[in-house]
Amino acid sequence: MSELFDRVDALVASRASLPPPEERRRLRKAHGLTADEVAEALGVRRATVSAWESGKTEPRPPERDAYARLLNKLAELYPTSPNSSAAAQDTAVPETFTGTPAPAEAGSAPTAPAPEAPTTTTAEDPQPRPTTNAAAASRPARTVRPSATSRRPGARKAAPANTPPGTDPRMANGPLAVVDIDDDGQVLAYCVGGLILDVPAKSLPSLVDWTLKEAGLGQPKLSGPGKDADPLLVLTEAACERYGLPAALTDEERLTGRLPEGHKVIKQLARADWKLTRRGFGPWARIYRPAHGSERSCVQLCIPSWHALDTRHWDGAAHLPPAELAQLLGTYASRVMTPRGSTAVTGLELMTALHPPTRASEPDESGKRHSEHNPGSLGKDPVDCAPCEAPDGHPLLADLPRFHVRGPAEKLFEEAYDWARPLTDDECTKRYLVGIDVNMAFAAGANGLTVGLGAPTHVKNPAFDPKLPGSWLVDLSHVDLSRAKIGKEWARLDGSLLPSPFTPSGERPAGPAWYATPTVAYAVELGYDVAPIEAWVRYDNGRYLDAWYTRLRDAYIATMADLGVHADASPEEFLAAMDGYRDRDPQLAIVVSAIKATVKGGIGKLRERARGGGWKPGQPWPALNRPTWRPDIRAAVISRTRINMHRKIVKHAAFTGQYPVAILSDCAVYAADGPSPLDFLPYRDGKPLPGGWRLGVSPGMVKHEGTQTVLWGEGVRDQFNAPELNLARYIKTGEVTDVGSGE
Incomplete structure (x- = not known):
């Protein structure tokens, strides 16, 4: 009996209902499939699929049943309009018009037809x-x-x-x-x-x-x-x-x-x-x-x-x-x-899109509006940076001797951390090195930051104002990290195990140097007096990057949520969700990567350097013509990002006695008894140390970057005869590339 049923099923399949040829082609294209993909799935040649879609031939069993199944599935996803047939879709639908064009935006000239x-x-x-x-x-x-296409003047098609x-x-x-x-x-x-x-x-x-x-x-x-x-x-x-x-x-x-x-x-x-x-x-x-x-x-x-x-x-x-x-x-x-270009270009363009340089004014006596400066923006004209903020080769430095190397007292040098130290004897008894990475660190550094909007003003012997953005020449060599103020209390720390917050290398400054406002403000926060020698300050200022931060933060959190990583997750849930999150949807993972690159690239683009073989030091380059060429804003963001990291390091050290062994940009490595960040982060009842490291997806919180063994770290340093090799660079995979190149 079963054989009889099989023959009946085969007879039905041989006459499986198929849509008209033009509908077959429409369904394939609607799903973004090529004829080659359909042919490969059905085990036929591409020319065969094309013949089925043109009506030259009809599929026969056993391919017919599979082809009908495919088309039925696609028809469920992409049905035709209830009032049209597949053939009718190739005919232009009568157009509906509205006779009145949309009103012009206030302050703009009459618009052309949309x-x-x-x-x-x-x-x-x-x-x-x-x-x-x-x-x-x-x-x-x-x-x-x-x-x-309508030729009717002033007409707009209905949506x-x-x-x-x-x-x-x-x-x-x-x-x-x-x-x-x-x-x-x-x-x-x-x-x-x-x-x-x-x-x-x-x-x-x-x-x-x-x-x-x-x-x-x-x-x-x-x-x-x-x-x-x-x-x-x-x-x-x-x-x-x-x-x-x-x-x-x-x-x-x-x-x-x-x-x-x-x-x-x-x-x-x-x-x-x-x-x-x-x-x-x-x-x-x-x-x-x-x-x-x-x-x-x-x-x-x-x-x-x-x-x-x-x-x-x-x-x-x-x-x-x-x-x-x-x-x-x-x-x-x-x-x-x-x-609008690379992720860096787009990051910069996003700043301008959120704070356009001009706006329409209020009507004048004649009722006309004109273009005026948009408050809170950088304006439409570029401004010169201060000499200390100018990168090497800038026209402001054209009079310097050809081979002159500017030192800290001549050049603002606010960069991200690249610091490491040897492990202590106690740390060598630990089993693991655990890396944590700050999410969207530079975005978090931009959040709430007051930056200059206009040109700088030079002042001599100024009183330091932590609310005034600018560049300050000040001696911070007296700041002793073995004794630091945390809130209202003084804490004793092992300063030899801490990087200096004032230099990217973590070395203690030797004398006067140029710093951005957040760096000097942190010295005051630690409980030390500062006496600037001179400064370039910006009295016209504002929180220019707040909307930029919010837009990118929301984009990042929403996309991570789509990948199963949620902002309200507990520390354990967060670590579990982050494990393999990229594999859940590789394309959304690419979006996450692009969002993060938009942050870093946009900040870097604020101080775009000269490119091309024809440029010579002392000559201007195209980027200088942009209002968004602002090395002072870049310096302020990087300064605040580095200071944010150091503040968490100090609070963690004061509470736990644990110090990082390496820091690279937004990654810090600690020695721990276990392989998880929870093996050294001081959570109590699911709550983190106030002001310290906190696991989570939001910008400024941290995620697990990677874990290697202490034996791996010591072995790598011995292999390359580099006792202070920055292990944060390799903690993610454990693979050490050319140490000499810094890669």
């Missing part, structure tokens, strides 16, 4: 991809077909029916798209939330036009006086070739960071009146036309095959399928901002 959003058909998506963020997960997947309330219809399709070519040669734009757009553009200039007028891409401004983010197009290798760009840069082009000016695509853009920024056509290219009123015409390009997505921060994102790459970058964009 770019038009394409007409869409919608489908519910009950099972969003695992890398989809909360906002994107709630957005239904959509398939979009090109429709006629698609599934657009969330309050969404600007110009940006209804998200901040970005990954442009690729399918097996049939059709250009497709993969957007966040499963949306796919057909791209009609035949050249790069027309692609830019289509993006601005029809694609519905962009991101709303992050601040009231700010500007909306420009749409981002990510071009795959296939898309590069389609639009006349090389799939990879030559060695010479990589060194210059751009295509040569005479490249045919650059000439095409110029003939169409499009311009490039001074960076030229490189991995992150900006194509624009000069603004008219408040309207900008600008598109950002990202070319992963030209190494736009640095593997140190974006891991293997460049090699993801288009739909997955769009989702990953879309998650980053929704939580941080649309990428």
